[in-house]
Amino acid sequence: MLPCGHHGIHSVAALCTLRVTVITDDMLTNSITVRLENMSQEKFLSPLLSRFVEGVATVLSTTKDAVFVFNIQNDTDVSSNILNVTFSALLPGGVRDKFFPSEDLQEQIYLNRTLLTAVSTQRVLPFDDNICLREPCENYMKCVSVLKFDSSAPFISSPTVLFRPIHPVNGLRCRCPPGFTGDYCETEIDLCYSSPCGAHGRCRSREGGYTCECQEDFTGPSPALSLLSEGSGSFPNVLGR
Template sequence: MYSVTVLLIWISDHYGIESDGIHSVTAFCTLRVTIITDDMLTNSITVRLENMSQEKFLSPLLALFVEGVATVLSTTKEGIFVFNIQNDTDVSSNILNVTFSALLPGGIRNKFFPSEDLQEQIYLNRTLLTLISTQRVLPFDDNICLREPCENYMKCVSVLKFDSSAPFISSNTVLFRPIHPINGLRCRCPPGFTGDYCETEIDLCYSNPCGNNGLCRSREGGYTCECHEDFTVLDTW
C-alpha cells in the first residue's frame, strides 16, 4: 500500500536555445516522483551526517551521497531512495539526519535490504562512504530498542512508519519534499516460536521432515530425527 509521494526536482541552466539577438539562455527542470511504500519505510535507516545543513546536502552533496551508498552496497544509484532529510533537534551541533532505503543488488525486483543489514553495511564501510560522498557519517544512536521493550527473548527491530509530509526544502538547484517518519519498533520471535508474545512453540515436526522411517522429536528452535528399528542415517557425499 502506498504511503506518500516524495517529489524531487532538479533545476539547472542550459544555454544556447532562446536568444534575443544578443543573449541566449534556456532553463529547464526535471521532476522526479518517487512512491514511498510501507516496505521501504520498514527497511529504511537514518544516518547522521556531521557539520551538514539541508541546503548544503541538497546541492551538491545529494548526488554524491547516493553514489557513495550505492557503491558501499554494490547496488545501483537508481536503487537508493532518500525520502527524508531533517535537522537533528536532539543536539546543539550541526547534524543532519538522512533517511533512506535501498534495493538489493542483482536485479531483484522490489526487494530491499533489511534495515539491520543496511545499518551494518553502512557502519562497517563508513570510511569508504566518507571518501566518495565527502560527508562523515556518525555512529548510529537512533536505536529505540536500547530500553529492551520486547519480552520472552523476542528480538527488537527499529522500524519507521509514515507520519506526515513536510514542507518543501530548497537549495540553489534542488526542490525537495521530504516526509517525516516516526520511530517505532517491532518484536520478532526467536526461531521456533510464534504468537503475539512468542508464547507458542512451533511444532517443526508437522511436515514430517524425517520421512516415514524416522521419528521426529521437536526441540526448542528445531527438531531431531531418530531412526526406527532396522533403519539408519544415510550419509551422501
C-alpha cells in the same frame, strides 16, 4: 526544456528534472537513518545529495537509481549541526522490488563508513538507535527499529534542488522465536493445538516447541504411523521437536 521567463527579445530557459518516488511500507520497513556531521538541509541538497547517493551505491555495489532518499531532517536531540538522512536501497542483481533488510543495510554502511565518507565528502557518524535500548522484546528476541509513515513535510529548497521529504515516525519490530507471537513476542502459541502427535501420542507443550509421548506399541516421528509388530514388546517413546 521548460521556459522560465521572457524579458524583451531575450528569453531564459532551464532544464528541470522531476523525479517522483512512491514511498511504500516495504521501503520504510527496510530503511535506515544516518547522521551527518556539520551538515544543513540546504548544504546537503546542493551539491552533496548526489554525492551521498553515489557513495551509498558504491558501498552497496548497486546503482544510484536503486538508492531512495526520502527524509532529510535536522537532529533535534543535539545542539550541533547534525542532519538525519533516511534512505532505503534495492538489492543488486536486478532483483525486482527486493530491498536490503535494515539490519544488513546498517551493517554495510557502518563497516564502510570510511569509504562512504571519502566518496560523499561527508562525515557519517555512528548510528544512534535508542528505541531498542530498553529491550522491549520479551523472550530475549532481537529488537529492530523500523519507520512508519507519519506525514509529508514542507518542501526543502536549495539553489538547484527542490525536495519534498516525508516525516516517518520511529517504531520497532520484534523477531519472535518459534512458538511465540505478538508485537513484543509476549504471547506463547499452543503448538499442540493441531494435534501434531497423532491419535496415538500425547503432545506436551514446552518453550519454543512441543514433545510427543507415544503410547505403548507406537514409536516414530509421527506416532500414528509407526506401529510395532505384534509380540515385539512395547516401550514408551519420547520425541522432542
